[in-house]
Amino acid sequence: MTTKPKFAMYWAASCGGCEIAVLNIHEKILDVDANFEVVFWPVAMDAKYKDVEAMEDGSILLTLFNGGIRNDENEHIAKLLRQKSKILVAFGSCANEGCIPGLANFTPIQEIVDTAFSTLTTENPDNIRPQTTYAMPEGEIHIPTLYPILKTLDQVVDVDYYMPGCPPESHQIAAVIDLVIQVLQGKAELPPKGAVIGVGLSTVCDDCKRTRNIKKIKQFGRIQLQHSDPELCLLEQGIPCNGPATRQGCGALCPAAGAQCIGCYGPAEGVIDYGARLVAAFASVVDSNNPDEIDQIMDGLVDPAGQFYRFNLAGSLLKGSLTAIRSISK
């Protein structure tokens, strides 16, 4: 019998990119196999929830949990894995702050269901909606119940470490796995509980190679509609780049490739609300003191809430739009 420590990975409301990022650590995946026994990883192996339920509490050493909490199945597994794991890592942007699935928090749940089941392109003449329980001759069957808003992992269970990114960069994953292996061998110590791991200590701007001067913006524009200078800071060119509020860790890949930072590594150190920090940053560099002109310049930001909360809505102070949150009690 093996005595290797146990490893689990789970996906809740996510796209599967985090799993790809883990597999993308190349030969390091052999170290994972050499040092861990993979007991539960739905995307990579066959395992049943009842197998996890049968495990002893705290018997899994390391669980990487990616995805937000969208329905009662996600919540059940989050609580189950919390109970069975010694170290639970909120892995990837969805588990940390909601990410793209969290954008659903802009819209009341009824509208989301209507969009899915009653649009012109959906053939649903009887306007059927999914029933979460259904009586069959063999007995009652269930499908997961959708929650009115998406929650982050730490809004549901206690989380030991946070590893942001959409997805976390493979070299960061490899470094974290290396660290855990060193801890197992007694060569290193675990970081303090609640730490954000696999990240840099500054913002994306610190990794960005573009030239930065004093920022004065007379006009915001969308990157696809203009020719941008490949050497100059994108924000200085009026392209809304989220670098100033975003945690360092990716190596500023997007600005290096000519695209603006969209903020997938989440809020930087000291930032409580990601969107609020960007409001402060963008408003500060607008070069006008005239209310009408300010309004005109800000018209260039076509979707400010989406720009500022693309990855962070569920984890933000406001958690969702007022329309979505007010629709819950009804």
Added chain:
Amino acid sequence: MTNGNFEPVIIGFTCNWCSYRAADMAGTARMKYAPNVRLIRLMCSGRLDPTFIFKAFAGGADAVLISGCHPGDCHYIDQNYKALRRFHLMKRVLTQMGMEPGRLKLLWASAAEGALFASEINKFVEEVRQLGPLNWQVPGEAVSIPTQKTQVEVTA
């Protein structure tokens, strides 16, 4: 819904040099105005981090008042213009998220304008009373403010 008995909770940010002095003047002159605004003094309206405002709304405020020195009068030269720009952008974000724009107000008040400050607050409280409670909270959940986390660089 009748809003007659509803007493709005309003958080008001004032600057040390003008608008707080205006409030002070209203006080020393014993002007009576609605007690719904809880004033927080900052050194300058330019210190106003949008986080404060989002936190106020998430924490149960029905409206937020931002006040500072008149344009051109800022003790720190031009920081009230920064507050003005942030106010415009915040209003756009909050309106896009479904909030009535009337819940965020910007007021310039000099140290001599105690009467103006008092009357504007009275007006604002009535406007917010008409709008009703904001309730930007997930029902059945305690208000939780995300905490800052320590970062650890794990180098490859």
